[in-house]
Amino acid sequence: MARERATSLKDVAAAAGVSISTVSRLLNGSLDLPAETKKRIEDAILDLNYHPNPHARRLSRGRSDTIGLVVPDIANPFFATLVAAVEAEADKLGLAVSLYATLNRQGREVAYLQLIERNHVDGLIFVTNHPDNGQLAELINRTGKVVVADEDVPDANAPKLFSDNERGGYLAGKHLAEHGHRNVLFIGGAEAMISSRRRLAGLERAMREAADGSANISKYHGEYTIEFGREAGRRFLAEGRPPTAIFASSDEIAIGLIEVLRAQGVSIPEDVSLVGFDDVGPLHLFAPPVTAIRQPVRSIGQRAVALLLETNWQESPGSFRETLLPVEIVVRKSVAPPAR
Amino acid sequence: MARERATSLKDVAAAAGVSISTVSRLLNGSLDLPAETKKRIEDAILDLNYHPNPHARRLSRGRSDTIGLVVPDIANPFFATLVAAVEAEADKLGLAVSLYATLNRQGREVAYLQLIERNHVDGLIFVTNHPDNGQLAELINRTGKVVVADEDVPDANAPKLFSDNERGGYLAGKHLAEHGHRNVLFIGGAEAMISSRRRLAGLERAMREAADGSANISKYHGEYTIEFGREAGRRFLAEGRPPTAIFASSDEIAIGLIEVLRAQGVSIPEDVSLVGFDDVGPLHLFAPPVTAIRQPVRSIGQRAVALLLETNWQESPGSFRETLLPVEIVVRKSVAPPAR
Numbered sequence: 001m002a003r004e005r006a007t008s009l010k011d012v013a014a015a016a017g018v019s020i021s022t023v024s025r026l027l028n029g030s031l032d033l034p035a036e037t038k039k040r041i042e043d044a045i046l047d048l049n050y051h052p053n054p055h056a057r058r059l060s061r062g063r064s065d066t067i068g069l070v071v072p073d074i075a076n077p078f079f080a081t082l083v084a085a086v087e088a089e090a091d092k093l094g095l096a097v098s099l100y101a102t103l104n105r106q107g108r109e110v111a112y113l114q115l116i117e118r119n120h121v122d123g124l125i126f127v128t129n130h131p132d133n134g135q136l137a138e139l140i141n142r143t144g145k146v147v148v149a150d151e152d153v154p155d156a157n158a159p160k161l162f163s164d165n166e167r168g169g170y171l172a173g174k175h176l177a178e179h180g181h182r183n184v185l186f187i188g189g190a191e192a193m194i195s196s197r198r199r200l201a202g203l204e205r206a207m208r209e210a211a212d213g214s215a216n217i218s219k220y221h222g223e224y225t226i227e228f229g230r231e232a233g234r235r236f237l238a239e240g241r242p243p244t245a246i247f248a249s250s251d252e253i254a255i256g257l258i259e260v261l262r263a264q265g266v267s268i269p270e271d272v273s274l275v276g277f278d279d280v281g282p283l284h285l286f287a288p289p290v291t292a293i294r295q296p297v298r299s300i301g302q303r304a305v306a307l308l309l310e311t312n313w314q315e316s317p318g319s320f321r322e323t324l325l326p327v328e329i330v331v332r333k334s335v336a337p338p339a340r
Numbered sequence: 341m342a343r344e345r346a347t348s349l350k351d352v353a354a355a356a357g358v359s360i361s362t363v364s365r366l367l368n369g370s371l372d373l374p375a376e377t378k379k380r381i382e383d384a385i386l387d388l389n390y391h392p393n394p395h396a397r398r399l400s401r402g403r404s405d406t407i408g409l410v411v412p413d414i415a416n417p418f419f420a421t422l423v424a425a426v427e428a429e430a431d432k433l434g435l436a437v438s439l440y441a442t443l444n445r446q447g448r449e450v451a452y453l454q455l456i457e458r459n460h461v462d463g464l465i466f467v468t469n470h471p472d473n474g475q476l477a478e479l480i481n482r483t484g485k486v487v488v489a490d491e492d493v494p495d496a497n498a499p500k501l502f503s504d505n506e507r508g509g510y511l512a513g514k515h516l517a518e519h520g521h522r523n524v525l526f527i528g529g530a531e532a533m534i535s536s537r538r539r540l541a542g543l544e545r546a547m548r549e550a551a552d553g554s555a556n557i558s559k560y561h562g563e564y565t566i567e568f569g570r571e572a573g574r575r576f577l578a579e580g581r582p583p584t585a586i587f588a589s590s591d592e593i594a595i596g597l598i599e600v601l602r603a604q605g606v607s608i609p610e611d612v613s614l615v616g617f618d619d620v621g622p623l624h625l626f627a628p629p630v631t632a633i634r635q636p637v638r639s640i641g642q643r644a645v646a647l648l649l650e651t652n653w654q655e656s657p658g659s660f661r662e663t664l665l666p667v668e669i670v671v672r673k674s675v676a677p678p679a680r
Contacts, residue, residue, distance in 0.1 A: 014450070073424065074423045075420055075421050075424030077415075080415055081415050083415070084414050087414065087441045091443065098439075099414075099438075099440075099441070101423070101424070101439070103427065103431065111350060120359075255622050255625065258625055259624070262625075281622060282622070285599070285602075285626045286627065287625065287626065287628070287629075
């Protein structure tokens with residue numbers, strides 16, 4: 001098979017039997033090495049036909065040729081897929097990825113953001129899954145070289161990359177409204193998070209357009225977890241399930257919800273309709289196959305790497321932009337007209 | 341909430357605003373620092389009531405308080421869950437985890453194994469997903485401080501931790517045999533890998549016991565991927581599907597297989613029975629819910645961390661042992677007697 005990726009600093013380091021930062025510092029002229037070591041590195045550079053990565057030039061202060069990726073929870077397939085996409089894209093560019101799982105705890109997030117200041121990584125792709133109390137934004141604004149992806153850190157001045165959550169909510173609402181639903185339950189993440197706010201705003205816009213004020217939207221806010229999906233399912237049943245349709249705003253929530261409904265003999269879509277969000281898991285094999293808004297997870301990963309490399313970090317922070325990636329609705333069999 | 345984990349070197353480093361290795365080297369007496377920096381670190385140690393981690397003592401040469409975890413592909417939920425389990429266990433012990441995704445390429449595996457020699461990590465949990473050509477074993481034997489988990493590197497002298505794959509294959513075969521199946525298709529990974537060999541050996545043992553030589557087992561070998569599952573499904577259909585039951589030896593294979601069978605109108609279990617392996621994905625929500633051998637993925641992660649910390653690495657390598665973790669069969673609705 002043809003060699004598809006460029007030789008990286010890492011390859012040179014491996015061939016010369018030294019650390020990446022030794023090679024990097026030799027190239028920057030900032031390190032005096034024994035002649036023999038120096039020769040080994042220079043030989044490796046020639047042998048491997050290494051050229052410093054042009055994409056990484058703008059991140060050049062640290063030149064570890066390593067980017068950091070901070071995610072909340074790798075066991076969640078959405079984040080796992082995002083990580084894999086970042087790894088694949090970085091690999092194409094000859095960059096290494098250091099991956100850090102925060103378990104969604106702010107203390108860990110702070111520690112990892114500080115890696116930039118210590119030059120352990122040249123830049124970070126940062127993904128959080130909880131509202132910020134201001135500390136994350138402050139740190140991001142101080143260090144720079146951070147791309148905020150998937151979920152917002154509202155006061156951070158950084159390039160930001162999200163799915164078009166509002167549009168996703170709108171597509172879900174429109175699909176439900178077209179099937180005649182006017183009484184819909186929204187199951188979201190924390191109320192303060194933009195993913196949740198925007199998905200709800202889109203749902204509300206669609207229902208407004210369709211029902212001209214006569215629609216009723218109830219809301220449960222919690223976490224994007226299977227456990228919260230189960231909790232929401234129990235609450236929905238306990239409240240006598242007046243809504244005729246549910247918009248479950250993550251795969252994990254949908255899985256927990258379906259488990260509970262099924263255990264109580266509530267049929268989808270005969271008794272209640274369901275639209276999901278993410279479409280990373282094998283929803284197409286579920287009984288019934290679940291209609292869902294599909295997030296472009298792999299594109300988020302690819303674009304986040306590109307943004308990190310292409311951003312001019314010397315620009316005034318006011319000019320950083322928010323990029324929205326398109327979502328789509330994948331129609332399967334979990335939506336029907338309301339039960340009489 | 342109560343603080344559940346011990347203060348780590350990382351916490352001290354964060355509080356003092358220095359790198360982990362600076363703290364570590366100060367404690368080892370190997371670094372002279374400005375008096376002011378030294379005082380900041382010492383204050384942090386007192387403030388946080390830090391005690392060097394007793395669990396990590398045996399890994400003490402590097403004392404980065406960081407363990408490395410090398411996995412093939414994070415997008416695969418089996419590996420994602422394993423990673424999350426290692427992260428959670430390490431966190432309890434006050435250790436950081438550096439995670440490396442190899443994309444299942446040997447060049448990357450080699451580079452990451454070399455991190456131990458460079459003291460970037462104190463030890464590694466190593467997970468591969470392809471047969472070794474001898475290079476991995478050589479490197480593991482040279483560096484030490486590597487726990488081989490999930491899949492074997494046959495010539496490596498290292499503590500090894502696997503699911504009881506043979507028992508899993510046996511349970512699958514026994515369940516199929518009890519339903520009257522005598523003609524079974526095994527869809528496995530690469531023929532040379534122990535996961536594949538042992539799952540097949542268990543299946544063969546069960547069929548031998550039940551059918552006394554009259555059973556017929558056909559085999560497809562490939563990769564533990566959705567794509568290979570689809571390929572296997574197409575081949576099974578093209579061959580006129582003489583087997584009455586399939587043992588798909590990973591969740592990913594089962595997903596690809598079910599997709600193809602469903603698209604061609606082949607019903608499970610009416611037309612063909614199916615037993616899966618892993619049970620990490622939401623197989624319980626599939627149509628029909630899939631009977632599968634469940635791997636103890638979280639236990640593999642926890643035990644791998646424990647093995648890394650508890651192994652006496654000065655022992656002669658001959659005394660390293662292989663540990664097998666128990667599997668179970670989760671019976672759902674994808675197995676029925678053979679169609680007439």
